[in-house]
Amino acid sequence: MSALVIENLSKHFGGVAAVSGVSMEAPPGRVTGLIGPNGAGKTTLINLITGVLTVSDGRIHFGGQDITQVSAHLVARSGVARTFQNIRLLAEASVIDNVMIGFYRNEKTSTLASLLGLPSARRETAALRSRANALLERFGMSQYANHEAGGLAYGHQRRVEMMRALASEPRLILLDEPVAGMNDVEAGELGEIFRGLARSGMSVLLIEHNIRFVTNICEYIYVLDSGRMIASGTPEQIVNDPAVITAYLGS
Amino acid sequence: MLAQQLLNGLVVGGVYALFALGFTLVFGIHHLMNLAHGAVFMTGAFVALYSVLAGLPLWVSFVLAVVGCGLLSILIEITAFSRLRKSGEAEFGAIISTLGADLFIMSFAQKISGSDILRFPFETFPVQIFQFMGLRVTLLQLFMAGSAVVLMLVLTCYLFRTTLGTRIRSVSANERAAVLSGVNPHVVYYQTFFLSGALAGASGVLIGLAFNSIQFTMGEPFLLRGFVVIVLGGMGSIPGAMVGGLLLGMLQTLTAAYLPSGLTDAIIFSLLFVILLVRPYGLFGKETAGAMRAQR
Amino acid sequence: MSDFFVTYHHLFNVFLIGSGYGLSQWIVMRAGVFSVATAGLASLGAYTAAILTTKLGWPYPLSLLAGTLMGTLGGFLLAVPLARLRGVFQAIATLAFVQVVVAIGLYADSLTGGAVGLNAIPTLVGTKETLLALVVVVYLMSAVNATRLGRAFEAIRQDEAVASSLGVSVTFHQALAFALSGAIAGLFGGLEAFQTYTLFPNTFGFPLIIAALSYVVLGGRRSVTGPIIGTAILLILPEISRPLADYRNALYGLILMLVIAYMPRGIYDTAVLYLRRRRLAASSSQEARQ
Missing domain, CATH: 3.40.50.300 (P-loop containing nucleotide triphosphate hydrolases)
Structure with a gap:
């Protein structure tokens, strides 16, 4: 429940x-x-x-x-995942990086493994990258993977925010005016x-x-x-x- | 003895207050810090000194320094602030770019003076000592206190009694609303920077006269103390800067007089640290001043 | 060639130490903390290492380790109270910390030598050891950037609300960044101590704050390469020609103002961004043709 x-x-x-x-x-x-x-x-x-x-x-x-x-x-x-009324992306980061941070909740890499750059940490990063690519594909955003999120059109930014929320595999998602301007x-x-x-x-x-x-x-x-x-x-x-x-x- | 120390502290504190007023004025309007304020202060002392050395009377030199520093400060707003205002990282950017301006001005002063300590010629300011009720006051101290009071009154009247001042305060409270109601923000920026620089210049001349030891690095300790004053009073608060300046002046003379020498700085800056932790909005700032993160 | 090496050997050491301070400054800013504590933390490391070896006769690797731990502890202890503050207020609080460290260094002269300096520190560390330390730190920082911590730091730096809405603890990561910054500053402070014979409290004051900030701002705040390039440029420029050396501070000042106004991401990050944009433009125009 x-x-x-x-x-x-x-x-x-x-x-x-x-x-x-x-x-x-x-x-x-x-x-x-x-x-x-x-x-x-x-x-x-x-x-x-x-x-x-x-x-x-x-x-x-x-x-x-x-x-x-x-x-x-x-x-x-x-x-619990959410989207924001006035879209909030990591504007300077690429689209794929914006999606990848969404996976954070379920990441297994420990702080020490990340600091030491252990193979396990790098493997998980690579795995998340391919999962992010799959998500981009599903939302038809693959061609924008390496674009800066801040430079995207409004509708595309909404989709990136949605993908980021979904990447965390939430049990509850709060959508704050997700279709505004559409x-x-x-x-x-x-x-x-x-x-x-x-x-x-x-x-x-x-x-x-x-x-x-x-x-x-x-x-x-x-x-x-x-x-x-x-x-x-x-x-x-x-x-x-x-x-x-x-x-x-x-x- | 204690009364004498307190009196000396009040006089120095008045100058701290002048210096910090200019510092906090800019923060109040822009919510950005001008770290070149110490260099403007130093420039004030330099301009006055070289004018006196060139044979000008002290009062003319004083006026030259005040006006010159006001203009220098406008130049800082044009070169170090105006481009940043549009960028998203103005808070960080302003610190870096005014640090740059600070270094640039200091290095210019170093070129002029060498690294020597410069002094006003003997009797530039008449040496005269008054005694009353067992207290000893020099004419210079009276002049410093008088100037501080007069300049603060002028500033207060300007900000609170004139339309120009009202505009400055309206931009400080809510820039967008002020612009919508027809205030030209650039005029306001130039005015605040001029006032801020003029106050720094005046305090530079006063400190130059009081300690008679003028060097291109003299702005740095004042800048650092300026932080203490404006945080103590509440960032952006004008009465806060005045009270904070006086308190710091007294605290400094008292610790110097009654505690082992060398501990003064440790105490002052520990105090700054503690205030930031306990009451970051200071004595007169509002709790909503944005010093702390929202947290649950 | 060997003349060249002798002339520039000292400069190279200074560059290695400077890069270390730059990276210490870089890692806190990476996590969105506006701290200028690096100078004070370096002072803790330098004095700890030097005192342990000169007064207690500890072997230098142990002293370096102690200095590193001291810096780490200092960073961590700063992080706890500063977590409540934001932006400018963090900067002022860490500035106060640096000033307190300088003042205590001057005051506690029986321990630190005060203004006269802590003298006769044996020169036990050379280019090799310093270079090794820098390589290790660069590796660790690159590892951070390439894995989970780097993503968390980046999210916090750009938008704390977004970061916490995704489960990233701002407090934990900023404390970690503070501790790492302290560790790096402490280590390089110790290395500097074993290279310079004398330590002065003022070495770790306002000028070092400016220097460390400049390295990062000029080079770039995102990639590990940025601060190293920034250090190289700022240290080498004045050596190239006499006039530049005479106006060293004016040059630093001008660079800071120009970079923050026209290239706010710093040289290296701007170059990376430029190349990436060109590649993207090229690939999308290729797609258009097909």
């Missing part, structure tokens, strides 16, 4: 509550959606889950473990990939601004507004919920 379970989570910045009393779940095998207008607290919620921000109140469980107070890199180690066809293709990940047993949490995309892709949707969860349910329930309509269209 590697479900993400959030109970009554709150975050205050000074006196301002960015997230208050939020509870939700993202079970494996499902694409779960989290929507809300700008400033609703979606990215704050991701930063709380991934350990970038400290939790003010409430609990976060992942795979049966309490990760409420766990630091960011250990949350990642336990199998047209419907591109978004649709990516949506299929997300469903495929869920079918393979991963928990997928999709954070979006765009209601239409989320209702197409997700099986279950949570709606956040001003830091509070105002609705949750199937896509049909959500689009017909008066509170959601008010939040999106304004009262």
Whole structure:
């Protein structure tokens, strides 16, 4: 069981509550959606889950473990990967190096072996390189392997970030507005990939601004507004919920 | 005895404050450090000295040094800062490039002076001693304290009472917003650098007169103490630099007077290290000053 | 030829030591730490090694080892409190550390000789030993760069948030980089001690901070070759002609300003990047033709 379970989570910045009393779940095998207008607290919620921000109140469980107070890199180690709303690549590194750092979580080489440059360390690096190449192939990015990531077109950068997250073989992937700036066809293709990940047993949490995309892709949707969860349910329930309509269209 | 030491410390501290004000002003605006500030300080002493040697009256030399250092500082902004501002690594780049400017200016001064210690001619500043309530004050000390107070008041009025000052502070608070509301950032940069350099120049002249030992390396210890002052006061904080300067001046005279000689530097820099660990935003800085990483 | 060697023998030794300091500076920056502690750590290593041999009669390899360990320990102890600080604040804190080391070196004259210097250190180390040390360090640093640690360092250097989102511990790797930097600085400090007869606290002050930084900035911050090339250029330039030597500091200053403005990645890394871009351009235009 590697479900993400959030109970009554709150975050205050000074006196301002960015997230208050939020509870939700993202079970494996499902694409779960989290929507809300700008400033609703979606990215704050991701930063709380991934350990970038400290939790003010409430609990976060992942795979049966309490990760409420766990630091960011250990949350990642336990199998949580993410993409960023404003793509964050290692701009100066090549595309393949960007993907290779994704494997870090499962690398076996010890610090000493790496420092001494032991054959085992070099073998693992070579193996990761070929796995990264395979991943590039799957995403149709092979010809860019040695290009600097920072110089790629926007859509390609999104793909590199996605590959990096997948390289860590996560049990939960948090996607922060992954189709922002894409047209419907591109978004649709990516949506299929997300469903495929869920079918393979991963928990997928999709954070979006765009209601239409989320209702197409997700099986279950949570709606956040001003830091509070105002609705949750199937896509049909959500689009017909008066509170959601008010939040999106304004009262 | 203690009162006398404190008084001497206050006078030196006032000059530290002047020096550090210029240093912290640039940091407040750019969030970048100008490590050539010590070289500008040294230039102030040099300009004043050579002007006096050329027969100019001291007050003219003083003005020349202040204005000249202001201009030199603008030159530093043009050569060492302006190109970096666009790059992503401005913080690191500025340190390297102003170190470069520092070396360049110092080496120029070394060419002029040789490596000799230069001195103002005797009685450049009239030697006069006043006694009151058992304390001994020289005319020069009064002049130093007076200049420090006047210059700080002028700076404060400029920053807080004039429109130009308001613009400087608005760029410091939020550059993008300031630019959007029609402030030309270059004008602001030149002004801050001029002010910063002028303050360094003034403190250079005062220290040159006080210790009468002028050398091309004299900026380095001041730069290092400048770090202590601006960290103690809070990086970028103007009142912080003033208070920090006075505190450092007193601390330095007291440790020199009552502890084994040679320990002063060890104490001052240990203090700097400890402040950074315990309270990196200093006395007057805000906790959000970005000194520490976000962490959980 | 042998005249040439005699003339430039000393310069070559200076170059080897300088490269060591450059690599010590390089490895912390590789992990995204803006430390200038190398000078102070080198001082710890140099004085530890020299004191153990001159006062306690330790054989020099043992003293070098002790100096290296001292540097490592110093680096590690710095890393723990500095992990909370960022950027400029780390730089200032390590600068304070260097100043404290210099001040204590001057003050504790019964142990260090103070400003007069620690004298009569036997010259036990020559070019061969120093070269061997540099080769070992270069090998280790290349190994780091080519394997897991190098990838972690690179990720941290470019974006700490990304690094930790992938499971890379920023604290651990930066502490490791600090310790490695201390080890290298301590080792080469010790080697310098056994080459120079006298040690002065000020040798390991502000000028060494500038020198070590310059080597890395000029040569390049990414590959191991960078700092070595930077050291070579900065040490050899003033030897080529008299005028350059007279204006050594002005030259250093000018180089720093020009490099950071126009070639911020340094000479070697920029060259590597240029060649790679040309190769990529050539291969993609070839594909276009087919």
